Amino acid sequence: MNLTGNDLKNIGFAEGKALGLALQIMEQQYQTMSTGDKLVLLKGVFEDPSAYVNDVKLSALAHELLKPGDDTIPLNVAGKPYQIYGADAIEQGALSQMETAMKLPVTVAGALMPDAHQGYGLPIGGVLATQNAVIPYGVGVDIGCRMCMTVYNLPVTALTEKKEEFKKLLVNNTRFGMATFNKPKDHEIFERKAFSELGIAREMKDRAWQQIGSSGGGNHFVEFGIVEILDPVNEFNLAPGRYVALLSHSGSRGLGANIARHYTKIAMDTCKLPQEAKHLAWLDLDTEAGQEYWLAMNLAGDYASACHHQIHERMAIGLRETPLAMIENHHNFAWKEKDAAGNELIVHRKGATPAGKGVLGIIPGSMATPGFIVRGKGLAESINSASHGAGRTMSRTKAKQTILQGHVNKFLKEAGVELIGSGLDEAPMAYKDIHQVMGYQQSLVGVLGSFMPKIVRMCGDAKFQEVD
Template sequence: MKYTSKDIISIGFEGKAISLALEYMSQIAEEDVADALDTLKLLHTDVTLFVEHPDLKDLANCLLDKKEAPQPIEILDQALPYEIYGANGIEDGALNQMETVMKLPVARKGALMPDAHQGYGLPIGGVLATESSIIPYAVGVDIGCRMCMSIFDLPVSMLEDRKGELKTILNNETRFGRDTFRNPIDHEILASPLFNEIDIVKKLKDRAAKQIGSSGGGNHFVEFGITEIHEDDHELGLKKGKYLALLSHSGSRGLGATIANHYTKIAMNQCLLPKEAKHLAWLDLNKEEGQEYWLVMNLAGDYASACHHQIHDRIAKVLNEKPLAMLENHHNFAWKEVDQNGKEYIVHRKGATPAGEGVLGVIPGSMTAPGFIVRGKGNPLSVDSAAHGAGRQMSRTAAKKTLQKSDVIQHLNDHGIELLGAGLDEAPMAYKDIHSVMEHQKDLVDIVGTFLPKVVRMCGDSSFKEVD
């Protein structure tokens, strides 16, 4: 009996399976062709019978791989209800993104903070609770990005009387972007066994060791300013009054960015979502990839904290002062949290501050606007969250195109700000009114104190720097 490729195709084989079936048939004697074709039909019907077959296991496994390939996932027609704070100040792009987020089949709760603006996947300022699943791009690229504040028993008059000294300290004791310390300080986080156990971070350890204690580019900063505590605060151990303070904002550097991109690709290959939702692909926390991401996400968060602690330790040492109080919070992360009904969720906060009942945090403004020390109220409508800053009202590209360097410098001078380096994209005018943002979240946090920047160092365009 003769056969052709049409006989193979008519059984239902496609792609590589056709060539593997033809290869098998080429070894069959003419008188056995009919039986061999029947065998191929049986294989196509129940491939599991042939996974150990000496001549057909490659074909069987080829079909199994195809059957196990991820299938497209549909999102819901209508978004789950969620709370929006300060909707009239949020751009349509961010609102549309949040609508898509709340159509995900894994979405359970959500909220949009008043500083929200468009990002990738979950909008910046977005909060999402899921069950047993985690979305790398709902955590964000800069995993564990955070605020850290040290409050010193030093007079605020130093900001004028010893301004030159404080500027020198920031220049000498901080690094941004690609600029790192020639002799970085070791830290226990670099001894984590995960650096030897998980492939993606094995090759990142040397880079992490080189970048430890430094800050990223963009909106990251280290600055001296005035913290004012409104009432005696026993938890902070501070009396009402004004203090010299140091505030930093940065994340997990190249470590977190590489982790984010690596696991986002894995998630997108496994979780085939429509185009508008593709960056919201998730990992199952009950499977290896999800468990692995959870471990390295926490590693990146701990690394970000270590970077901040080294920044503050370096500067405290030069000041020859131990902080009266130190507080920090992160805002690009996912937490396992139990709600008031005892249900556990994975709460993603991308550019949102944890604001559970009694939880302390720092919400910065801009170079010329105050930041706020806050204590969370634990509002379930916001999924125990608050804004992470003023939020952008102007994109980086728009800021660079429309703002004039001379106008920005005059604005900084009018507010008494010493700027040691930043790009036009970080000009105060690029940000929303922090007072409006705080007004929209009165139900989410209580204000404990304020922080007013005075001497600011950032990464950025070297042509936009105030120098002595």
């Protein structure tokens, strides 16, 4: 009676070349041996192949068994459960990506925010807690992307009465995409040791210097608008009412993008995952690469903050006003946080806002819909997180193909918004309904106030030049 593959699997062989070779050798070299004796012999070879490397008949099998196995790290068969907020408004691609992330062997917990949509690796709007592992694509390419708002003691009528002056301030004091300032302002961030100790940061220092104080392309913006404070008890001691405010959204520019690419490659080279999960490759924080990435990520996050602060400093000087308050929060980052049992976790928020108990943040809508100043409620099921905006309802390509400029102009006019630059891919109708998104996360954040854009500047405004 001939051996079968199942017979060999029962003694430890896996499907593959070694199993086939063992069957072939038994059939050709051990025809007269009983089935039981064949299994005993093969079990011995399987358990100690090095003892058979010089055996005339079994050396080929022994050498095959001694070859390094496939170094692909398998995903867990069943993913860990996770909470979804606003599931009926989230595309299947984002859900599938989150389900894959929940199967990683380092995953502890996860949550999906109501503005979620498909990205690379972790979906945008995805929150993932891991054990001692950081995933560069779980953080994202635009490391430390953030919102920053300053509130001024100016009458809101000034935005209409002095519209041209506010537009001039935006044009003169902001730069987007490839445009940078002729004379960048210095900043203490460039004194950080990481800029000399980390190779990728050292390579990017000159470019970071050139781009300081500027904003990226895409959905990044700087805009004047009207803040309405609703909560009479707030951290800024602002009386309920309406105020002029400046809101900016941008990240770590070329510095963050190159850090992300550099360490993602290292992660993917050292952490082999199945095809569907390859962008979720992680770096162990006990390794040199993991520690380097952590330092580089924090450097990029602080650099992003420095860019915003320079934007707001330039604007405050132009307004000749001292802000009453500043609010700032970031996403596309990883934090060391503790769970209820006191265990340290690495919490990735890719396009998600920190919403721990009492933590303040800003959740914007689109260029012509309101955003909200929020205070986190610290809900454990959401991993202390909330959405980072309204979230896209269509891709940039689809928006450019289907949205008409006339419709956008009408939408902006009805909302009373003046737009400097931008393309159809950032049209308000390319985004989800911010009110619906906020409705899905009432258990995650409380609303302190709202912000309505009035004069918006984004990338794609080459026709607007600096004016005197």
